[in-house]
Amino acid sequence: MIKIAPSLLASDFTRLAEEVKTIDNADMLHLDIMDGHFVPNLTFGPGIISALRDKTDLVFDTHLMISNPEDYIEEYAEAGSDYITFHIEATNHSHRLIQRIKESGCKAGVSLNPGTSLKEIELILPDLDMVLIMSVNPGFGGQKYIPQITEKIARLNSMIEELNNDVAIAVDGGIKLHNVSEVIEAGADIIIAGSAIFGSENPYEMIKKFRAAGE
Numbered sequence: 001m002i003k004i005a006p007s008l009l010a011s012d013f014t015r016l017a018e019e020v021k022t023i024d025n026a027d028m029l030h031l032d033i034m035d036g037h038f039v040p041n042l043t044f045g046p047g048i049i050s051a052l053r054d055k056t057d058l059v060f061d062t063h064l065m066i067s068n069p070e071d072y073i074e075e076y077a078e079a080g081s082d083y084i085t086f087h088i089e090a091t092n093h094s095h096r097l098i099q100r101i102k103e104s105g106c107k108a109g110v111s112l113n114p115g116t117s118l119k120e121i122e123l124i125l126p127d128l129d130m131v132l133i134m135s136v137n138p139g140f141g142g143q144k145y146i147p148q149i150t151e152k153i154a155r156l157n158s159m160i161e162e163l164n165n166d167v168a169i170a171v172d173g174g175i176k177l178h179n180v181s182e183v184i185e186a187g188a189d190i191i192i193a194g195s196a197i198f199g200s201e202n203p204y205e206m207i208k209k210f211r212a213a214g215e
């Protein structure tokens with residue numbers, strides 16, 4: 001079953017609580033944390049996550065696009081995250097970070113920029129709950145899907161099958177109705193989409209269409 005995770009980045013920040021209600025048929029809420037350092041944009045922090053926590057039952061999927069993620073794990077767990085994902089490019093201590101995320105009561109994910117090889121995560125793959133493949137360069141919504149990423153998803157899918165493990169593949173960036181099937185066929189389990197969902201006339205119906213593409 002494909003999971004749909006609308007990215008809050010594309011919502012109207014003046015009406016967050018109402019925006020979240022428009023997507024209550026999704027599975028997860030994707031929360032992009034940007035620090036203006038690891039990526040050239042700034043978004044929001046744990047205060048917004050805790051403010052939204054009692055507004056929805058969606059699983060909170062926190063994506064740390066920040067330098068020094070080791071300084072913030074517990075804070076984002078306490079704010080109400082269910083998953084915490086950090087970037088492999090942002091730390092020299094990925095295994096320790098995974099352990100800390102799990103100790104904080106969350107599921108652990110790691111994300112890879114488009115130019116980062118899957119080799120970087122080979123040794124930590126058995127310990128992960130999710131791998132988040134960036135299909136655009138992180139920092140901004142509304143960019144175009146990078147076509148080579150489809151092959152990367154398929155290779156990751158084979159690596160996970162070989163391990164015989166339950167690691168979810170999430171794909172993030174530039175996913176629309178016209179290419180969602182390609183991403184799902186390559187092996188994605190979680191579709192993260194911002195502008196295609198929050199930018200549509202009817203986010204609820206758009207989620208239904210995304211879901212149908214995976215059936």
Ligand SMILES: O=C(CO)[C@@H](O)[C@H](O)COP(=O)(O)O
Nearest residue numbers: 138139140141142174194195
């Ligand atoms: O993390 C990011 C971008 O850095 C994504 O989560 C975007 O928010 C996805 O937006 P669309 O490409 O779907 O508009």
